[in-house]
Amino acid sequence: MVELQGITVIYNKGMSNEQKALSEVFLFVHDGEFVTIIGPNGAGKSTLLKVILGEVNPLRGKYLIDGRMMNGKPPHYLARFIGRVYQDPNTGIFPSLSIKENLLIASRKGIRSVGFSRLKKRGLDLLKGLGLGLEKRLDVLAGELSGGQKQSLAMIMAVFSGPSLLLLDEHTAALDPRSAKNVMDLTKRINAEQGITVIMITHNMEFAGMYGTRLVEFHEGSLIKSDNRKTHSTKDSKGLRISLSSN
Amino acid sequence: MLAIVEQGLILCLLAIGVYIAFRVVHLPDLTVDGSFALGAAIAVRSIVSGATPVLAISLAAAGGAAAGFITSIIHRKLKVNVLLAGILVMTMVYSVNLRIMGGPNLPVPRVFGQQEVVSYERMSGGTMLDDLFADQGLIEEETPPPIRERTVVAFFTNRLDGSDLAKISIVVISAVIILGAFLKTDLGTSLRAFGCNPSGVTAFGMSQTFLAIIGLLTANLMVGLSGGLFALYSGFADVSLGQGMVVTGLASVILGEIIFGKVKFLYGLLAPVAGGVLYQALLSTAMRYGYRIGFLASDMKLLTALFVISVIGVRQLASSPRKQRFKAEVKKLWLNSRGSQ
Ligand SMILES: Nc1ncnc2c1ncn2[C@@H]1O[C@H](COP(=O)(O)OP(=O)(O)O)[C@@H](O)[C@H]1O
Ligand SMILES: [Mg+2]
Numbered sequence: 099m100v101e102l103q104g105i106t107v108i109y110n111k112g113m114s115n116e117q118k119a120l121s122e123v124f125l126f127v128h129d130g131e132f133v134t135i136i137g138p139n140g141a142g143k144s145t146l147l148k149v150i151l152g153e154v155n156p157l158r159g160k161y162l163i164d165g166r167m168m169n170g171k172p173p174h175y176l177a178r179f180i181g182r183v184y185q186d187p188n189t190g191i192f193p194s195l196s197i198k199e200n201l202l203i204a205s206r207k208g209i210r211s212v213g214f215s216r217l218k219k220r221g222l223d224l225l226k227g228l229g230l231g232l233e234k235r236l237d238v239l240a241g242e243l244s245g246g247q248k249q250s251l252a253m254i255m256a257v258f259s260g261p262s263l264l265l266l267d268e269h270t271a272a273l274d275p276r277s278a279k280n281v282m283d284l285t286k287r288i289n290a291e292q293g294i295t296v297i298m299i300t301h302n303m304e305f306a307g308m309y310g311t312r313l314v315e316f317h318e319g320s321l322i323k324s325d326n327r328k329t330h331s332t333k334d335s336k337g338l339r340i341s342l343s344s345n
Numbered sequence: 346m347l348a349i350v351e352q353g354l355i356l357c358l359l360a361i362g363v364y365i366a367f368r369v370v371h372l373p374d375l376t377v378d379g380s381f382a383l384g385a386a387i388a389v390r391s392i393v394s395g396a397t398p399v400l401a402i403s404l405a406a407a408g409g410a411a412a413g414f415i416t417s418i419i420h421r422k423l424k425v426n427v428l429l430a431g432i433l434v435m436t437m438v439y440s441v442n443l444r445i446m447g448g449p450n451l452p453v454p455r456v457f458g459q460q461e462v463v464s465y466e467r468m469s470g471g472t473m474l475d476d477l478f479a480d481q482g483l484i485e486e487e488t489p490p491p492i493r494e495r496t497v498v499a500f501f502t503n504r505l506d507g508s509d510l511a512k513i514s515i516v517v518i519s520a521v522i523i524l525g526a527f528l529k530t531d532l533g534t535s536l537r538a539f540g541c542n543p544s545g546v547t548a549f550g551m552s553q554t555f556l557a558i559i560g561l562l563t564a565n566l567m568v569g570l571s572g573g574l575f576a577l578y579s580g581f582a583d584v585s586l587g588q589g590m591v592v593t594g595l596a597s598v599i600l601g602e603i604i605f606g607k608v609k610f611l612y613g614l615l616a617p618v619a620g621g622v623l624y625q626a627l628l629s630t631a632m633r634y635g636y637r638i639g640f641l642a643s644d645m646k647l648l649t650a651l652f653v654i655s656v657i658g659v660r661q662l663a664s665s666p667r668k669q670r671f672k673a674e675v676k677k678l679w680l681n682s683r684g685s686q
Binding site: 172173174175177178181182188189190191192193194195199202203204206207208209213214215241255256259 | 529530531532534535537538540541542544545546547548549550551552553555556
């Protein structure tokens with residue numbers, strides 16, 4: 099469970115360009131939830147994710163995962179429990195590495211030894227599960243894939259090592275409608291089948307209406323609405339199921 | 346000719362170092378100028394103090410690695426731009442080198458194994474170096490008995506009989522193989538990942554600082570090694586030896602990429618090797634015949650830098666979307682000019 103208690107973030111505190119990004123935000127996200135966050139530009143949505151990732155330290159407020167204090171923990175430490183995918187398809191992958199090497203990097207979190215690790219079966223299974231045929235192109239450089247393929251690869255890389263939380267910041271915004279839909283369905287499957295908690299920011303109101311177990315709205319740094327909703331997720335996800343789990 | 350290849354191969358190691366910094370971890374590291382001279386200073390000082398050549402060269406590499414380590418710490422921990430961090434370390438190293446050498450330069454004492462000297466001198470009737478060392482009062486060291494206890498063996502014979510080439514080749518080939526294998530390991534893959542998407546590695550639980558340290562340390566280790574070998578080969582270390590070495594290394598890397606650009610074998614490590622030798626060949630050709638069109642040896646740094654700038658410029662033009670626009674403009678102008686005629 100992720101707990102944010104009274105998080106306040108002010109950028110450039112005490113300077114002329116001081117900017118309040120979040121004020122007194124309380125948000126509790128339970129295991130397995132799929133939280134969709136909406137709100138206008140500058141509402142503080144991305145800042146919220148940065149707090150969770152440890153990239154921004156809140157001025158006030160507590161941040162806990164499973165009851166443990168996470169304030170002040172370095173981003174590369176938090177990354178062990180948290181996967182993330184952003185808008186730009188080149189940020190979630192390593193363009194000049196092959197698909198296989200990308201998965202190798204994603205397979206184990208933390209600094210590696212100088213050993214030579216082999217791609218685990220789970221990596222291939224995840225890749226096959228995308229249904230894009232990438233498992234046959236393991237030696238192709240990730241930078242040569244299309245935007246939608248890159249983003250799909252980024253998604254499975256983000257969840258490869260089994261994080262408990264997946265953060266998505268407008269991760270379909272740079273894609274064509276078809277790829278966007280595919281990536282959204284993949285997101286849903288990851289949440290439903292792997293039980294990974296998802297927090298997703300989107301500007302796409304259609305997606306916001308369709309996906310997620312809870313809709314949260316931000317405005318000018320404040321959380322103004324948080325609605326649980328009954329989802330049609332279970333049934334849909336079964337219909338769409340392409341196995342993402344390893345066996 | 347052989348001397349060019351030998352020198353070129355020594356400078357390959359410099360090019361490999363520059364390649365690791367600029368191409369693998371994508372950090373434009375200017376420490377290189379300092380760590381090359383540092384390697385040279387340490388190697389010669391070690392020989393003078395009686396170390397074996399292998400130890401001297403290892404210490405030179407370690408010195409370079411230390412300089413790279415300090416740069417990466419300044420860059421990452423103090424959040425100083427990597428260019429400035431490199432310049433700071435390069436500047437510090439200049440003073441350190443003067444201390445190591447006890448002056449602006451230091452020659453390698455040439456003391457061969459006893460029989461070797463005899464046969465060589467019988468053969469050639471004395472060496473040119475004898476005059477040189479006689480001037481500096483170093484020649485006596487060769488004859489009196491105590492010296493045999495403090496056996497200083499020259500690593501390079503400078504005889505162009507292939508023995509130097511063999512030694513240099515062994516060092517370069519092992520370096521390329523070891524580095525190629527290293528870049529394939531998990532850590533090496535992470536370094537390459539860091540180079541193409543630095544913030545991305547954080548997402549996979551790796552510290553950017555750690556990877557930057559490993560990258561610059563490895564790069565400058567190669568540069569220090571190159572500087573050490575270079576000094577032993579040319580018989581002296583000089584405080585200004587490192588000047589412009591980043592640009593020399595970069596020119597070699599770029600030359601190599603022009604030839605081997607598409608070859609991904611050993612993670613592109615062949616590019617700096619080929620480029621390093623080719624660069625030396627071009628340089629010596631230019632020095633030899635360039636005077637006919639008015640070039641001086643002292644113009645070479647200018648030419649090298651211009652070469653780097655022009656290749657980068659051409660690449661920029663070729664890759665930017667402006668190229669298309671530029672082409673379209675030219676075409677339009679051309680059509681217009683024809684139309685108006
Ligand atoms: N690094 C930063 N430095 C200064 N101000 C920032 C920074 N990042 C975001 N802001 C400001 O904080 C506010 C919230 O930004 P952000 O969290 O990116 O909003 P959203 O993602 O909802 O569009 C905006 O006013 C933005 O200008
Ligand atoms: Mg945003």
